[in-house]
Amino acid sequence: MDALVLSFKALADETRLRILKLLEDGELCVCDITAALDMTQPNISFHLGILKEAGLITDRRQGRWNHYNLNLSGMLNRVLLPTAIERIDGEKVAADRLRLNAFLDAKAGGKACCNPKGI
Amino acid sequence: MDALVLSFKALADETRLRILKLLEDGELCVCDITAALDMTQPNISFHLGILKEAGLITDRRQGRWNHYNLNLSGMLNRVLLPTAIERIDGEKVAADRLRLNAFLDAKAGGKACCNPKGI
DNA sequence: TTAATATATAAACATTCATTTATGTATGGA
DNA sequence: TCCATACATAAATGAATGTTTATATATTAA
Numbered sequence: 189m190d191a192l193v194l195s196f197k198a199l200a201d202e203t204r205l206r207i208l209k210l211l212e213d214g215e216l217c218v219c220d221i222t223a224a225l226d227m228t229q230p231n232i233s234f235h236l237g238i239l240k241e242a243g244l245i246t247d248r249r250q251g252r253w254n255h256y257n258l259n260l261s262g263m264l265n266r267v268l269l270p271t272a273i274e275r276i277d278g279e280k281v282a283a284d285r286l287r288l289n290a291f292l293d294a295k296a297g298g299k300a301c302c303n304p305k306g307i
Numbered sequence: 308m309d310a311l312v313l314s315f316k317a318l319a320d321e322t323r324l325r326i327l328k329l330l331e332d333g334e335l336c337v338c339d340i341t342a343a344l345d346m347t348q349p350n351i352s353f354h355l356g357i358l359k360e361a362g363l364i365t366d367r368r369q370g371r372w373n374h375y376n377l378n379l380s381g382m383l384n385r386v387l388l389p390t391a392i393e394r395i396d397g398e399k400v401a402a403d404r405l406r407l408n409a410f411l412d413a414k415a416g417g418k419a420c421c422n423p424k425g426i
Numbered sequence: 427t428t429a430a431t432a433t434a435t436a437a438a439c440a441t442t443c444a445t446t447t448a449t450g451t452a453t454g455g456a
Numbered sequence: 457t458c459c460a461t462a463c464a465t466a467a468a469t470g471a472a473t474g475t476t477t478a479t480a481t482a483t484t485a486a
Contacts, residue, residue: 192394193321200315201474205308218433231475233434238473252432252483267390275311275383320444337463350445352464357443371453371462 191243195264198242199272203227204235206284208258208269209276211245215257216288224288244269310362314383317361318391322346323354325403327377327388328395330364334376335407343407363388 198204203225210216210224222232236256239245244265248255260266317323322344329335329343341351355375358364363384367374379385 189321189324189395189397189400192391193319193324196315196319196391197473200312200319202308202312203474205312219431228476229433230435230477234474237434249433254433264390264394267386271383271386272311272315276308278308281308316443322444338461347446348463349447349465353444356464368463373463 192264194242195244195268198238198244199268201235201238202280203231204239205272205276206281207232207235207239207256208244208273209281210284210288211256211258212273215248215255217253217255219253220288220291221256223291224284226287311383313361314363314387317357317363318387320354320357321399322350323358324391324395325400326351326354326358326375327363327392328400329403329407330375330377331392334367334374336372336374338372339407339410340375342410343403345406 199208206225207221210221216224218229218232218236221236222229225232236245236247240247240256243262244259245256246259248257258269260269318327325344326340329340335343337348337351337355340355341348344351355364355366359366359375362381363378364375365378367376377388379388
């Protein structure tokens with residue numbers, strides 16, 4: 189039962205649902221998510237830690253980047269993740285997408301990853 | 308998204324999962340649940356309030372008794388409740404069932420509802 | 427090898443949540 | 457009408473959680 193509580197606790201937070209929603213379209217690194225949600229990096233790392241601890245996401249280290257992905261393995265995750273993601277919506281989610289795209293564009297423009305605007 | 312967070316918050320607590328598990332077999336009044344979980348009555352009422360607020364259970368007042376039921380209406384509940392209840396298990400759940408049955412037997416024996424042992 | 431980048435971790439603080447104790451309210455029986 | 461019962465609500469406390477600020481670690485580039 190503990191694992192079940194851990195999963196529900198991880199899902200019981202708006203910030204973490206917003207992160208899962210972004211991951212629906214594929215893996216992202218911490219700086220992508222930080223830019224998209226417009227929050228501090230340690231805060232995002234904290235929430236990613238909780239999602240990972242609950243087994244809802246996996247991480248893949250590559251150099252200094254840590255890429256996070258949805259973990260769709262296991263019966264519980266295959267029920268909970270689509271059920272949740274399907275219902276995550278609203279103004280914040282739309283704004284997250286806009287900021288993420290702007291950030292990814294800046295990255296593609298050849299600038300540094302976590303500081304694409306050179307600030 | 309708020310309603311979704313509310314649902315997950317309600318499910319993210321062991322005590323509330325134990326209550327849902329008991330309700331799987333049919334409606335119960337507050338004193339039944341209080342006896343089964345061996346907790347204080349205001350604490351049980353607190354948790355029932357959160358489950359009701361999240362729409363996971365309904366209540367039916369009859370005289371001085373308030374009977375609570377699983378609310379299986381709505382797509383989200385029809386996914387979440389079975390998914391959760393199916394996975395709620397362990398020693399505490401077994402002990403809850405034993406205490407509940409003892410309490411229901413005492414009630415059937417003609418004693419007062421919330422104080423079947425006359426203490 | 428020095429500096430910058432990406433991320434994690436730690437400490438401090440604020441907030442939310444669970445639990446207990448105490449009290450209020452409504453219902454039904456004596 | 458009075459009392460006991462079933463439950464809810466309020467206040468107080470303690471524990472868990474989220475957020476920020478500061479710092480540490482690891483990797484890459486210059």
